[in-house]
Amino acid sequence: MLDRTQALAALTAPDSVFAIAHTRHHGAPWREFPSAPATLRTVLEATAAYADDDALVHDNGRITYTEQLRLVGHFARHLVDDLGVRHGDRVAIAMRNHPEWPLAMWAAQVIGAIAVPLNAWWTPDELRYALADSGTRVLVADGERADLLTAAAAADGGPVVPDGVHAVLVAHPEGPLGPGMTDLSALLRAWTGPCPLPDADIAPGDDATILYTSGTTGRPKGAVATHRNHATNLHTLQLLQAVNLVRQGVPSEMLTNGIPAFFAAMPDLPRQSGLQVYPFFHIAGIVGLYVAAAQGAKLSLLRKWDTERALQLIESEHITNASMVPTLLRRLLESPLRAKYDLSSLISLGAGGAPVPPDLVDEVGRMSDHAVSPLNGYGMTETTCVVVSNSGDEYYAHPDSVGRAVPVVDVAVVDPATGREVPAGETGEIRFRGPHVVRGYWNRPQETADCFPDGWFRTGDLGHVDDDGLVYVVDRLKDVIIRGGENVYSAEVEAVLFEHPAVADVAVVGVPHRELGEEVAAVVETHPGVAVSAAQLRGHVARRLAAFKVPTIVKFSDRPLPRNAVGKVLKRELRDMLSL
Known part of the structure; x- marks a missing residue:
């Protein structure tokens, strides 16, 4: 059985889909995946191969990959033909984890528009700020958010949405719609028959998303990620999945054509099935969406957290992979209801978005006799999610480490006062460089210059890297x-x-x-x-x-x-x- 280094070497060989090209970017050493999907539209188009397999499972039913592709075609043409959305226009999405969320996201991506996911917990003032800041043309919202904005406008005498928003599409309206609002649920029911995707010219370097940072201090900033950022992250996660399979005994040559090809050649393996716990407006939520789509996995949506509902879905939908913030993972593992449900389909349980206490990793091992692989993905909005990963036996052995930097990312630990790199084992600010790192903040040139000096992203996290390459995060710089x-x-x-x-x-x-x-x-x-x-x-x-x-x-x-x-x-x- 190969170790991690050997598995990576075999999987990134020149004839592999995971081959790595060594180039230079703005004068600095650079590594990238030439065979990664060109754009997120490319990812969606490839889902035609999954036809009648379930794509989404939600409270009111199921949507197959064929149905999803058809509805996205109608949605995209409505944006272009009826609402005048053009390449580079912003389409904001403000809702919980309803099935309309991924439909809106894909519809924006396939026409070259920029999706702007908005935090469903935000106040009306925060929502209106982000709509104005991003210059959104169309807002797609659920009934809760539409009512919230309408009520706020009635209370303060202001507009429901900023003047630049030309249309509001409302999924699951909970009452009469206000001026300029259209019932999206009714539109989806009316869109019948086949509908191919509209033509669009989209380049890997085009902007794909603007995700607003959590805004725990001051106004949130919009991190702008390109199609290349997302495609690189997708390809990286598939490579890490392949590494884990090789380390479990799968011959590397069975994986050099990629994860989708591997599962297509192994129909007797359990079908990949994910539990969507992260809100779609979070970078980890978006990643869960396109990782599932890329390999034809079934994605079961949790509209909001409910421990028993999560356990029910794991059993009934034979969930193989689930990831969530540590707080929710602890609730799942420590729930007295856990014993009522069959969780044997689980292959991996991941946590991220906040520091993972080491005892939580141990609990994953205890609940499964180490049959379930724990997973920690470390990253943030500005790195398009995962840039360091720890999983499986290495995570059990080093539960206090977030893992190793992914193959196409450089990591540096520097003195935050001088910017000079510190020796291995010494604590400093963690910085990253590579094709995962977003191009900057929307309309914030000074903040972009401050946070992305010379192509490095300053995480604001303190940590160190040991002699073996394991990364440890010890605190936020400000904490x-x-x-x-x-x-x-x-x-x-x-x-x-x-x-x-x-x-x-x-x-x-x-x-x-x-x-x-x-x-x-x-x-x-x-x-x-x-x-x-x-x-x-x-x-x-x-x-x-x-x-x-x-x-x-x-x-x-x-x-x-x-x-x-x-x-x-x-x-x-x-x-x-x-x-x-």
Whole structure:
């Protein structure tokens, strides 16, 4: 059986679909996949091969790949012929994980428009800001978002949407539609018969999406990703999947024609089936959509999180792969309902979007006797999702590491003050360069220049790379607690607290201190019916970490910790709460 290095060498050989070309980009060394799909339209067109296989499973039924392609054709022609959408125009999508979301996304991609996914948790002010900032021409929204915008306009006397938005298409309307709104659900029912995709001239370097960052501080910025960014990410994830298969004993020559060809040649293998937990407006949600499409997998949608519904879908739809934020993965694994359901179809369980406590990786192993492969994909909106990955046996062996940089990405750890690279093992700011990195922020030249110096993306994460190439993330640069001149990394303290059996959720932040500058504070949510004192938790940390890292303040919360739409703790709110 080949190790990881050997598997990569075999799979990226010159005659493989995963071959890597070594070039230069703006004078810097560059690696890319010549055989990656040219555009996201290319990915959708290839789904014709999956015909009557299920593409989407949702609350009200199923959509086959043939039906999806037909509906996208009608949708795309409506955008072009009836609404005047042209190449480069922005089409915003604001809804939960309804089946209309992927239809809108694909319709925008196949005509060369730019999809603008909007956070379904945003307020009307935030939605209107992003619509105006992106210069959106058409908004596709669900009934909840349409009603929210309409009610806000009635309350503040402003427009429902900015003047530049020419049309609003509403899926699942919940009441009378306002001026300029059209019932998308009715349109979809009326679009019958075959409908080929409209012609379009789309280049790999054309903009494909504008995804707004989480905006935990200030107004969110729109990260602009090209078709090449997304296609590179897709090809990378398929290569990593192939590496895992080779390490499990599959001959490498069976995979050099690509993942779709492998599964087509192995019809007796379980059909790939994913659980869509991440909201589609998150980069991981979009990636889940096109990864499933590229290999004809079935994607079961969760409109919103429900632990029992997730367990039901894993059993009934024979889910093979599921990924979610660590908070939800913990709820799934620790649910007393888990024993009621057959989860034996699972091949991998992934987590990302926030730091993954090592004990969660161990729990994946315990629940499956290590039959399920744990997966951690580290990246962000600006890197088009995954640029570092850890999985399988290596993740079980190194649960505190996010893994290794993917083959076409360069990683550097630098002194954040000087920008100079630090030696292996030393902590600094993590930066990435390569074809995954987006071209910048929409209409933000200064922020683009600041965050993407010389083609490197500054993540704002602190970490180190060891001598073996494993990447470790220790904290956000802005979240480091400096206590009496000593650096305390919140993720390290949180990981230790998570190991205590009473702790259900925890976040560690710094609070002002007159003499020390900052003090370490922990906000803890305990499991129902389990008692623990602050002194006991401090003692637990003290047995594992240096004294200066032990929280002086331990505050218990009887409510879930505040998080944004993708599961990241809003530490600014916790600091404000602790300072009162």
